[in-house]
Amino acid sequence: MAVDVRAGVVRRAWDTxxxxxxxxxxxxxxxxxxxxxxxxxxxxxxxxAPHNPFDLSTISLIDAFDPPQWIEGGSPDFPLGTDEQxxxxxxxxxxxxxxxxxxxxFSTIFAVVLGVTAGLIAGWxxxxxxxxxxxxxxxxxxxxxxxxxxxxxGIVRSTLPHDEQDQIAMLVLVGSIGLSxxxxxxxxxxxxxxxxxxxxxxxxxxxxxxxxxxxxxxHVLPNVLTPVLVVATIYFAFAIITEATxxxxxxxxxxxxxxxxxxxxxxxxxxxxxEWWITVFPAxxxxxxxxxxxxxxxxxxxxxxxxxx
Amino acid sequence: xxxxxxxxxxxxxLPTRRGTLLAVDDVSFTIGEGEVLGVVxxxxxxxxxxxxxxxxxxxxxxxxxxxxxLLDGARIDNLxxxxxxxxxxxxxxAIFQDPLTSLNPLYTIGRQLVETIRTHLPLxxxxxxxxxxxxxxxxxxxxxxxxxxxYPHQFSGGMRQRVxxxxxxxxxxxxxxxxxxxxxxxxxxxxxxxxLLKRLCRDHGTAVMLVTHDMxxxxxxxxxxxVMYAGRVAEIGPVRQVVKHPQHPYTVGLMGSIPSIxxxxxxxxxxxxxxxxxxxxxxGCAFNPRCPKVMERCRVDRxxxxxxxxxxxxCWLHASISPGEAARG
Amino acid sequence: xxxxxxxxxxxxxxxxxxxxSIAGLLFPYVGDPIGCLLGQDARPDQIRELxxxxxxxxxxxxxxxxxxxxxxxxxxxxxxxxxxxxSRLIGERLPATLELSFVAAILALGAGIxxxxxxxLRRGSFLSQLFMTLSLLGVSLPVFLIGILLILVFxxxxxxxxxxxxxxxxxxxxxxxxxxxxxxxxxIVLPALTLAIFQLTLILRxxxxxxxxxxxxxxxxxxxxxxxxxxxxxxxxxxxxxLVPVITITGVQVGSIIAFAVITETVFQWPGMGLxxxxxxxxxxxPVMSAYLVLxxxxxxxxxxxxxxxxxxxxxxxRMQRGGGGHGR
Numbered sequence: 015m016a017v018d019v020r021a022g023v024v025r026r027a028w029d030t031x032x033x034x035x036x037x038x039x040x041x042x043x044x045x046x047x048x049x050x051x052x053x054x055x056x057x058x059x060x061x062x063a064p065h066n067p068f069d070l071s072t073i074s075l076i077d078a079f080d081p082p083q084w085i086e087g088g089s090p091d092f093p094l095g096t097d098e099q100x101x102x103x104x105x106x107x108x109x110x111x112x113x114x115x116x117x118x119x120f121s122t123i124f125a126v127v128l129g130v131t132a133g134l135i136a137g138w139x140x141x142x143x144x145x146x147x148x149x150x151x152x153x154x155x156x157x158x159x160x161x162x163x164x165x166x167x168g169i170v171r172s173t174l175p176h177d178e179q180d181q182i183a184m185l186v187l188v189g190s191i192g193l194s195x196x197x198x199x200x201x202x203x204x205x206x207x208x209x210x211x212x213x214x215x216x217x218x219x220x221x222x223x224x225x226x227x228x229x230x231x232x233h234v235l236p237n238v239l240t241p242v243l244v245v246a247t248i249y250f251a252f253a254i255i256t257e258a259t260x261x262x263x264x265x266x267x268x269x270x271x272x273x274x275x276x277x278x279x280x281x282x283x284x285x286x287x288x289e290w291w292i293t294v295f296p297a298x299x300x301x302x303x304x305x306x307x308x309x310x311x312x313x314x315x316x317x318x319x320x321x322x323x
Numbered sequence: 324x325x326x327x328x329x330x331x332x333x334x335x336x337l338p339t340r341r342g343t344l345l346a347v348d349d350v351s352f353t354i355g356e357g358e359v360l361g362v363v364x365x366x367x368x369x370x371x372x373x374x375x376x377x378x379x380x381x382x383x384x385x386x387x388x389x390x391x392x393l394l395d396g397a398r399i400d401n402l403x404x405x406x407x408x409x410x411x412x413x414x415x416x417a418i419f420q421d422p423l424t425s426l427n428p429l430y431t432i433g434r435q436l437v438e439t440i441r442t443h444l445p446l447x448x449x450x451x452x453x454x455x456x457x458x459x460x461x462x463x464x465x466x467x468x469x470x471x472x473x474y475p476h477q478f479s480g481g482m483r484q485r486v487x488x489x490x491x492x493x494x495x496x497x498x499x500x501x502x503x504x505x506x507x508x509x510x511x512x513x514x515x516x517x518x519l520l521k522r523l524c525r526d527h528g529t530a531v532m533l534v535t536h537d538m539x540x541x542x543x544x545x546x547x548x549x550v551m552y553a554g555r556v557a558e559i560g561p562v563r564q565v566v567k568h569p570q571h572p573y574t575v576g577l578m579g580s581i582p583s584i585x586x587x588x589x590x591x592x593x594x595x596x597x598x599x600x601x602x603x604x605x606x607g608c609a610f611n612p613r614c615p616k617v618m619e620r621c622r623v624d625r626x627x628x629x630x631x632x633x634x635x636x637x638c639w640l641h642a643s644i645s646p647g648e649a650a651r652g
Numbered sequence: 653x654x655x656x657x658x659x660x661x662x663x664x665x666x667x668x669x670x671x672x673s674i675a676g677l678l679f680p681y682v683g684d685p686i687g688c689l690l691g692q693d694a695r696p697d698q699i700r701e702l703x704x705x706x707x708x709x710x711x712x713x714x715x716x717x718x719x720x721x722x723x724x725x726x727x728x729x730x731x732x733x734x735x736x737x738x739s740r741l742i743g744e745r746l747p748a749t750l751e752l753s754f755v756a757a758i759l760a761l762g763a764g765i766x767x768x769x770x771x772x773l774r775r776g777s778f779l780s781q782l783f784m785t786l787s788l789l790g791v792s793l794p795v796f797l798i799g800i801l802l803i804l805v806f807x808x809x810x811x812x813x814x815x816x817x818x819x820x821x822x823x824x825x826x827x828x829x830x831x832x833x834x835x836x837x838x839x840i841v842l843p844a845l846t847l848a849i850f851q852l853t854l855i856l857r858x859x860x861x862x863x864x865x866x867x868x869x870x871x872x873x874x875x876x877x878x879x880x881x882x883x884x885x886x887x888x889x890x891x892x893x894x895l896v897p898v899i900t901i902t903g904v905q906v907g908s909i910i911a912f913a914v915i916t917e918t919v920f921q922w923p924g925m926g927l928x929x930x931x932x933x934x935x936x937x938x939p940v941m942s943a944y945l946v947l948x949x950x951x952x953x954x955x956x957x958x959x960x961x962x963x964x965x966x967x968x969x970x971r972m973q974r975g976g977g978g979h980g981r
Contacts, residue, residue: 034340153667157952158908160915168933168941255794262796263918263930282800282919285808294804297797305792312788378877405881412879419877424870427889428969429896438888439878474968490878 035317042313045306052303056111063105082291095291097277098284103291106277107299113273114300117187118254124192125253126246129199130238134230136200137207148204151197159194163256166190167265183268191256195249202245206238240318247311251304258300274300326353326393327530328377328415328498333390335372335381335554337601344601346372346385348554351628354498359524359531361545361562363538363577365598369554370534374502376400377532378417379407394498413443416491416529418520420503422484426475432459432486433471436493443494458489463519481512488520498530505540517544538577542566550574553599553609560634570631571638572614608638616640660960664953671949672942731932731940738943741928746947747827748818749924752916753909755831755840756847760909761902764852768859769894772867773886783856790853795912799846799919806842813841816921843920847912851905858901862894869893896967903959910951 036042055062082095082103095103136147154162167190210216210233219229260266261275262282269276274296281293335347347369354360362370375381377392379399392400399410411417419425427435436455440446446454452471459467462485475483484504491499501520505513521544524531533545541548542562549559550571558571569575576594596613599605605612611621620639631641731738771780790798807815819839822832830836866872867890875885914926921927925944932940 153670157948158911161911161948164914164933165941165945251792259794259796259915262794263915265930265933278797278800285800285804290804290808293800297800301789301793301797304794305789308788308792380873380876408876408879408881410879411877417874417877419870419874421870425874427871427875427893429892429967430889431968438880438884442878442880442884476969487874490874493878 032317036313039313041309045309045313048302048306049310052111052299052306053115055108056115059105059108059112063102063108065102065105067101067106067109081289095289095295097281097292098289103295106272107274107296110272110274110277110296111299111303113184113267113271114254114257114275114303117184117191117257117267117273118250121188121191121195121253121257122246122250124188125195125249126199126242128192129196130203130235130242132196133200133203133238134207134234137204138211138226138230138234144204147200151200154194155197155201159252160256160259162194163190163260164263164265166193167260183266184271187257187260187266191253191260194256195253198245198249199242202241203238206241207234210234210237244311244315244318247314248308251307251311254300254304254307274303327356327358327395328354328532329391329393329396330373330377331391331393333373333376333392334388335369335376336386336388338384338386341602345604346554346601347376349390350551350554350556351390352549352556352559354530354532356497357524357528357530358547359521359533359545361541361548362532362534362551363536363541363548364551365536367553367598367601368551370551371502373551374417374500374532374534377500378411378415380411380417409443412439412496413494414496414498416494416496416499418484418487418491418499418501418504421507422480422487423507425487426483428475431472431474432478433473436486436490439490439493455489455493458493459486461523462486462489462492464489480508481516484508484512484516485519488516488523492523492527492529495527496529498532499524500532500534502534503536504533505537506535513540520544538566550577553604554601555609556628556637557610558631558634558636558638559628564633568632568634570634570641571610571636572616572640573610574636656964657961660957664957667953668946668949672946674945731937738939741940742925742943742947743826744828745923745925745928747829748922749910749913749917749926751829751831752840752843752847752922752924753913755844756851756909759844759848760851760855760905763848764855765859765898767852768856769863769886769891771856771860772863775864784860787853787856790849791857795846795850795915796919798849799843799916802842802846803919814839815842818923843916843922846919847909847916850912851909854905855898855902859894859898862897863890866890866893892966896963899959899962899966903955903962910948 036046060066097103097106132147132151136144167186170186170190207230216229216233219233220226257266257273258275258278261273262279264279266275267273269280272280277296278293278300281289281291281296284290284292329351330353331351333347333350334345337344337346350369350373352360362373364370372381372385375385376387379402381387387400390400391398394410394414399407402410426432433452433455436458437448437451440451440454441448444451444454456467456471459470464470464482464485470478475486478486488504491501499520504520505516508516517540520531520533523529533541535541545562547560548562548565550557550565550573552573558565558569558574560570565574566578569578573594594613599609599612605622606625607623608614608621608626611617614621618639624639626637626639626642628635628637629641631638731741767783771783774780793801803815806813817839818830818836820833820835821828821830822836830840872885872890875889880888911926913922913924914929916922917924917926918930925947928940929944931937932944
């Protein structure tokens with residue numbers, strides 16, 4: 015019986031327009047696979063990676079600058095070659111992907127929570143609070159988010175003593191990327207909240223004295239979740255890009271725990287001396303990750319947008 | 324009357340994920356020189372799509388899947404795009420539903436008129452401008468010469484629809500396809516626009532295909548009327564006959580639901596049910612589930628238009644009247 | 653019109669003062685420039701002396717007022733790291749950034765708009781699908797990655813273009829230009845391309861989607877129904893309407909070129925303000941950071957002002973809002 019029900023659910027899910035559009039979009043399928051492989055590879059990096067790039071006892075300078083295994087001088091121990099310290103590039107990518115994905119995920123969550131809350135408050139309360147929140151949003155929106163993140167990051171770092179910087183670098187990064195991205199969520203949610211607030215069932219709930227927070231959570235929030243999800247997917251890709259950019263500029267994660275951006279920054283110095291693999295493989299991984307997440311986001315947006323069908 | 328426009332067995336398809344739907348199914352009618360043909364029906368009956376097919380502007384994925392459209396006895400539906408373009412505006416003008424959105428907001432109405440005139444007529448800038456002002460006067464824009472350089476947003480809805488009519492008439496076409504020309508206007512403006520359209524077309528000898536769901540407008544404007552239902556013509560005939568003596572049960576219901584002064588009914592009669600959606604048109608006569616006079620045959624065989632007194636109706640009730648006609652197919 | 657401009661200038665001034673205030677507030681609270689300048693083992697009297705010299709011992713509001721009044725005159729004090737006047741540093745760096753941004757903006761607009769129009773009109777053709785695929789790469793890839801890729805291909809592998817610095821420049825007294833020498837042009841190709849690609853692809857996609865949107869509107873359908881040529885419909889009517897929203901977003905994008913220059917300048921070691929800013933961030937050089945911030949805000953404000961004026965010129969509905977006669981609606 016239970017199995018039947020579950021099979022029914024699966025079949026129904028398989029038969030929805032969303033699933034249909036997914037099956038019929040090779041782009042969506044491929045990017046889903048790429049995203050999944052990269053996420054799983056990073057998540058299980060300690061088990062999947064051939065080496066542990068942070069374990070100093072296993073790395074040796076003798077292995078430094080080994081090319082990928084299919085090029086003369088390469089060794090099967092290091093499929094994608096090694097960097098200037100003799101670390102395995104493939105393992106560094108898997109571990110670096112963890113940090114990139116982690117920062118991306120947490121800063122997206124931070125931006126969503128911040129933005130949705132601000133949007134709900136602005137849309138629900140209106141008046142001065144609304145005007146204030148949206149004015150701040152407007153000013154911030156006129157600056158590119160990367161610049162805002164760079165600025166917040168720079169300010170926080172300069173207020174801290176040097177030795178503490180590395181320890182909380184990750185938090186600072188998540189905070190500054192999240193703070194630079196709340197605006198889009200706030201605007202989105204505020205708009206929907208304004209629409210919902212004036213609907214009759216919400217008016218009715220207010221009249222009979224339901225607590226405003228309850229109304230917002232049970233009636234308004236569910237209505238804004240789908241667009242928030244779509245924007246969040248695309249924002250996730252953007253957060254990964256921002257983290258990589260900040261790390262590339264040298265103001266992101268500390269070099270002891272390199273993300274993909276840090277790896278590219280380090281490898282960039284060896285581009286001209288011929289050791290291209292140190293930077294190219296992390297770069298390709300980052301590009302593939304960002305591109306497939308973006309493509310997935312695009313697909314979700316189109317699939318959920320009834321006007322395009 | 325010699326037909327100016329002739330539609331023969333037009334079929335228009337709408338391909339969808341769940342199969343191909345027939346938006347217009349075997350529609351045939353003619354419009355004579357200078358004649359006003361009203362086309363009525365509920366929304367979704369296929370009247371606007373038929374109109375779009377006549378001016379060659381079916382919006383994909385809609386496509387003309389069968390039948391012929393003839394202008395002056397020559398096929399136009401298979402013309403290459405540019406040849407068809409030359410017919411639009413020159414031979415067949417068009418008026419759309421919403422005057423507020425029919426005009427390009429960024430150009431003056433004068434520019435839009437001159438552009439249309441010069442596309443179709445061998446006139447210089449000066450002559451085209453003069454003609455444009457003339458047209459604006461003719462459609463009743465006060466101070467036409469001064470308003471020539473005004474932008475669409477500076478006109479009211481009714482005035483804009485007058486400009487649209489001027490644009491449709493700019494190259495003196497022989498037929499105007501007017502798709503719900505008054506639906507978006509308020510009631511008092513509606514009457515003015517209809518009167519204007521009627522007067523202009525009579526003066527210029529222009530034929531009109533007037534698509535609307537407003538039987539009242541048809542009754543006072545059209546010479547003949549075609550009633551459409553679920554992508555098919557249910558009844559077609561002289562407007563007086565169709566209004567006074569409707570022969571198809573659907574038309575009967577339609578006429579019954581128009582109130583007239585002096586009626587003392589408590590409640591207007593209405594047709595039970597709703598027009599079927601494209602995907603679920605029943606076999607046989609499309610109207611059979613709602614028809615008060617439904618017969619066994621209606622559920623199986625699809626009736627063609629049959630001679631029914633002074634009109635033609637696609638209804639088996641009239642098969643007995645002239646069995647010879649029914650066999651014609 | 654004048655009132656409109658004045659209002660916009662007033663708003664711009666408010667934004668500028670707001671940004672300057674934020675920048676000024678950073679002054680006393682942020683960072684430990686003394687530590688950076690003197691190192692860990694400085695003697696207390698040395699620290700006191702430097703604090704006095706830099707004005708860091710005065711109360712916060714005095715410092716703030718000082719900053720504001722100086723900022724209005726274009727003075728931002730001394731760079732804490734280099735000891736030079738910030739205004740002079742900026743004077744040296746500004747031309748490099750402006751020339752880079754200018755060339756990139758021209759590239760992005762000059763290629764992005766025609767490509768977007770093409771992709772909209774020839775939807776489904778091989779070339780437009782290629783454009784769309786490549787543009788997806790362009791919006792997805794981080795700017796620094798594009799730069800590295802270009803360096804790898806055109807500098808390392810092919811050796812066509814240099815990847816470092818500005819090359820030979822000509823000193824015009826108040827402006828050093830790299831655009832007057834062959835070498836300068838040679839050097840600007842890769843950085844300008846890097847900076848342009850992101851904006852280009854964004855503009856391409858925006859123009860395409862706006863154009864497709866416009867092509868679906870009633871006034872475009874009506875323009876076709878008037879029999880206008882495809883050329884007139886696409887380039888006369890659709891393109892101009894497409895540009896209205898495109899101008900707004902493009903304006904913001906052109907502004908963000910200045911900001912993205914930070915990344916490009918770092919990749920190519922381009923001696924502009926962005927590189928200066930990154931260095932300032934890593935050394936907590938607050939005066940330079942604040943000056944950069946205020947300057948970027950100034951650019952944004954100027955560009956959005958220009959955008960508003962362009963908007964005004966293109967769209968008559970805005971022009972006519974006040975004073976335009978006729979039947980307003």
